[in-house]
Amino acid sequence: MGAAIAFVLAAAGHPVTVQDPNAEAVQRLPGEIARIADLLGVTAPTVTTGSFEDAVAGATIVIEAGPEDKELKQELFRRLDKIAPADAILATNTSAIPIKELASVVGRPERIVGTHFWNPPYAVELVEVVEAPQTNAAVVQRTIELLAAASMKPVHVKRDVPGFVGNRLQHALKREAIALVEAGVCDAETIDTVVKAGFGSRLAVLGPLEQSDLVGLDLTLAIHTTLLGDLDVSPGPQRSLVERVERGDLGMHTGEGFRKWTPDEAQAVRDQFDAYLVELARSRRDT
Numbered sequence: 001m002g003a004a005i006a007f008v009l010a011a012a013g014h015p016v017t018v019q020d021p022n023a024e025a026v027q028r029l030p031g032e033i034a035r036i037a038d039l040l041g042v043t044a045p046t047v048t049t050g051s052f053e054d055a056v057a058g059a060t061i062v063i064e065a066g067p068e069d070k071e072l073k074q075e076l077f078r079r080l081d082k083i084a085p086a087d088a089i090l091a092t093n094t095s096a097i098p099i100k101e102l103a104s105v106v107g108r109p110e111r112i113v114g115t116h117f118w119n120p121p122y123a124v125e126l127v128e129v130v131e132a133p134q135t136n137a138a139v140v141q142r143t144i145e146l147l148a149a150a151s152m153k154p155v156h157v158k159r160d161v162p163g164f165v166g167n168r169l170q171h172a173l174k175r176e177a178i179a180l181v182e183a184g185v186c187d188a189e190t191i192d193t194v195v196k197a198g199f200g201s202r203l204a205v206l207g208p209l210e211q212s213d214l215v216g217l218d219l220t221l222a223i224h225t226t227l228l229g230d231l232d233v234s235p236g237p238q239r240s241l242v243e244r245v246e247r248g249d250l251g252m253h254t255g256e257g258f259r260k261w262t263p264d265e266a267q268a269v270r271d272q273f274d275a276y277l278v279e280l281a282r283s284r285r286d287t
Contacts, residue, residue: 001093002065003032003047004120010045012150017048019055036122039278040285053083061089061146063115070097074105081106089139091115096163099132109134113143114157116164123281125153132160151284169208179232181258182240188258 002018002025010016010033020026026049037044049055056062062084064076073092080090091113092102103109114130121127127147131140140156147154157164163171177191186194202211212220232238244250244257251257252266261269 001117001119001121003029004036004122005063005065005093005117006047007033007036007045008121008152009150010047011042014150015048016045017050017055017059019050019052036120040122040281042285052079056080056084056088059084059088061091061143063091063093065093065117068095068097070101073097073102077102077106077112081108087111089113089143091143093117096167098162099130099160100134103132103134110136111139113139114160114164115143115147116166117152118166120277120281121152123277123284125151125284126166127152127154128157128164128166129154130157130160130164175234175238176232178238178241178258179234182238192259 002020006016006018006029018026018029020029029047029049033047034044062080064073064080066072066076073094077090077092084090086108088111090106090111092099093115094102095116099112099114100109103112106112109132112132113135114128114132116128116130118124118126129140129143129147131137144154144156155165161168173195177188177195180186181188181191206214248254249256252261252269255261255263255266
């Protein structure tokens with residue numbers, strides 16, 4: 001994610017410096033930037049590397065894209081708060097951690113903002129700009145303007161809730177999908193077919209509330225009256241998910257998750273997904 005975010009901002013004309021504590025990741029960076037450029041059929045932008053201090057010195061915005069570990073991210077923000085320019089925006093690419101929890105460890109929490117990019121950002125244009133209770137409104141506006149000028153589609157998340165908007169929607173769907181399989185309503189393959197061949201095929205052009213307005217809120221209300229009381233409301237992960245993780249059935253890379261995968265089947269899915277991302281990324285560049 002760090003390399004891809006760097007590519008997007010560098011391609012928009014910003015001077016970008018990347019820092020990573022993993023020396024191998026730093027060594028891979030030029031190749032990754034070149035790979036993305038080749039994928040899009042464009043000239044690779046210049047992205048430099050340097051020490052933690054070099055990367056932060058003089059920065060207008062610092063975007064943290066470390067592992068999804070609250071304590072690690074808090075330590076990064078403690079360091080950033082001490083050495084980043086006083087007017088620099090400090091942003092986090094966390095997928096779900098509340099921004100206020102990261103801002104709580106710094107002396108100037110008003111400049112902390114969430115910038116949740118979706119993977120890979122050179123193909124998926126959405127960025128959730130998350131306002132924590134302490135975030136200055138001008139910081140939110142500056143961040144949105146910077147990202148919009150870089151051909152991204154920033155949205156303003158006005159309340160700092162775990163998972164923000166996208167992951168709350170995505171994992172609400174996953175919770176119900178797992179519950180249906182667990183209850184014996186259908187198997188995992190049926191779940192995936194229903195989503196891909198059904199309502200998933202229209203989601204790119206018709207959001208859920210647009211669809212509700214399209215069909216009529218009276219119909220939406222009638223369906224909700226029948227359905228909502230029967231949906232899964234488990235307060236934690238379903239047992240079937242926990243058990244799979246505990247026994248090491250983690251998905252395609254182990255050969256089994258909710259579905260069983262041969263190496264060829266798993267590679268075919270990866271190839272299909274990669275081809276879709278290439279097409280999506282190039283269509284973005286062409287518009």
